[in-house]
Amino acid sequence: MLVLDYYHKGFGMHIPAFKMKGMIKGNLFWHSVSKDVTAYTKACVHCGKFKPNLLKYGLLSTHKASEPFEIVFCDILNISRSKSGNTALFVYVDSFSRFLMTVPLKKDNCFGN
Numbered sequence: 001m002l003v004l005d006y007y008h009k010g011f012g013m014h015i016p017a018f019k020m021k022g023m024i025k026g027n028l029f030w031h032s033v034s035k036d037v038t039a040y041t042k043a044c045v046h047c048g049k050f051k052p053n054l055l056k057y058g059l060l061s062t063h064k065a066s067e068p069f070e071i072v073f074c075d076i077l078n079i080s081r082s083k084s085g086n087t088a089l090f091v092y093v094d095s096f097s098r099f100l101m102t103v104p105l106k107k108d109n110c111f112g113n
């Protein structure tokens with residue numbers, strides 16, 4: 001379709017479907033514009049080959065821990081220097097029980113040196 005060609009390729013690049021829909025709806029109207037634009041961009045060989053990130057993927061799955069300490073999360077938080085000279089906290093959370101443990105560190109590295 002000439003109109004879809006123009007809005008998809010007429011600006012020197014391959015415009016993604018969501019931008020095409022916005023551009024077309026501001027200027028033209030037909031009942032199946034959204035469906036037609038989606039079908040057109042999905043059928044574009046160039047986009048399929050060079051813009052694979054335009055494809056929709058499912059949500060990332062989350063892994064559920066089935067027992068304590070199977071999955072843990074940790075991070076190092078920088079804090080202002082405490083009276084004892086600690087400048088960071090090693091934070092550790094068990095995914096299953098939500099048990100939280102912190103270990104004060106003298107310097108902001110994981111070895112506490």
Ligand SMILES: [Zn+2]
Pocket residue numbers: 008014015041044045046047048
């Ligand atoms: Zn394209």
